[in-house]
Amino acid sequence: MKFISKPTLEHKEVPVADDGQWEKIVQDWSDKHHNIHRGKNSDKTRCYVFSINSVNDPLIQKAQLEEIVNLTEAQGAEIAGKEIYLLNKINPKSLIGKGTAHHLAQRARDCGASMIVVDAELSPSQLRNLEDIAGMSICDREAIILNVFLKHASTKQARIQVEIAQLEYLRPRIRGIGINMDQQAGGIGNSRGAGETASELLARKLDHRLLELKKAQKKFTRVGDISRSQRQACKRIVLIGYTNAGKTSLMNALTNEELSARQMPFETLSTTSRCLSRHGEDVLVSDTVGFIRRLPASLLESFTSTLAELKEASLLVIVIDISDYEYEAHLKTTLEMVEKLGALKIPRFYVFNKIDRLNTEFKKAVADELSEAHPYVLLSSHDSEAVADFKTTILQEVRSEQTLEVFVPYSASQVTTLIYSKCRILESSTQEQGMHFKIEAKAPILKQIVEKLKELRQ
Secondary structure (H helix, E strand, O other): OOOOOEOOOOOOOOOEOOOOHHHHHHHHHHHHHHHHHOOOHHHOOEEEEEEEEOOOOHHHHHHHHHHHHHHHHHOOOEEEEEEEEEOOOOEOOOEOOHHHHHHHHHHHHHOOOOEEEEOOOOOHHHHHHHHHHHOOEEEEHHHHHHHHHHHHOOOHHHHHHHHHHHHHHHHHHHHHEOOOOOOEEOOOOOOOOOOEEHHHHHHHHHHHHHHHHHHHHHHHHHHHHHHHHHOOOOEEEEEEEEOOOOHHHHHHHHHOOOOOOOOOOOOOOOOEEEEOOOOOOOEEEEEOOOEOOOOOHHHHHHOOOHHHHHHHOOEEEEEEEOOOOOHHHHHHHHHHHHHHOOOOOOOEEEEEEOHHHOOOOOOHHHHHHHHOOOOEEEOOOOOHHHHHHHHHHHHHHHHOEEEEEEEEEOOOHHHHHHHHHHOEEEEEEEOOOEEEEEEEEEHHHHHHHHHHHHHHHO
16 A cells, blocks of 8 residues: 655635545545556656664665665665665654754755655654655655555455554544645534544544454454364474575475465565375464564554464574675564564574575574574575485474473472473463463473472472
């Protein structure tokens, strides 16, 4: 979806709106969206990319510029020009100062661009003010990411999730989608309230549509919960990581599938699961949507049901593209997302991927530090022998876990701490003398718990 925020002048004398204003608004919104994503190459929107950075590191600046350029291209636009801008102080009204905005707009016009893409999250007022100063269309980072998600939403569930995020983005920006939104619509003989402006009408329509979409999303969530409950007997391995880290390529190599693995941001939006073990059909591997820094909160909330696989995983396989200069920042973003989704206590296995693209040797000490004592492997998903060894290893990892039901007295605080830090808690209940746990962990950990409890009884 393409959102264009065009400032409108306040009206001292408010005229009555004609019937069909809502349809006109929707048509204008739809036309702009289709003009971005469809048509021949020559008809693509030409964008000038303005990457804002506060870190004075040329390599980081270059990496972040490439990321927003890739996102802009992935939504179907053409890059007319690009630049990096070091921002020391944010202007609360328009992010950057008037002079900077004027010069930016002039450089964009000189390149033949019709839109400026700003790599920052702009508030509705900042977006309107910046467009007013620059005199041309502005698209912020959140709108770009929403556009890319829309383009790659192939399933009904993904389309619903993306539309929810889009409408939540549009809701506070109603006045700026390019049509006079301050006109009133009379209430006599209409379904509209007396004196209701077009913007208020659109807000009401959007709220109604959001309510419908969220009801539909709940149905998908229930279906997903049922599907996961039917697979409870299976061990589950979930591939997670930054977008373009190579999760889908690894998934294909592990399962001999041919899922789409193009080098494009958010190529995978829906969770895809395949059987990893052909003997007993007891281990599933799932490929999930990639993460990205500053992912819009509405998107994370919308995809919570899709990412529910993470919480029930037996093993999280975190895939890191070590050929990317910012791989450490990407790993940090991934772990932050895992924490937000409440999956930090699930066992992890790190895959430092794309080792074939490195010009220098990747130091083992770096991998030791980043993996934080969790097991890891360095490989290329195109190396069939390395992938086969990795498959054997992770199958052993998930199958080595055992389940134990145990009662822990309140006085055994050390055992309780061990359970919460090293085990996956399947069930827990409070009793008069202590806690009853149903836990899952590797055999040595369970043995340690049993021995500590025996010592306390003696």
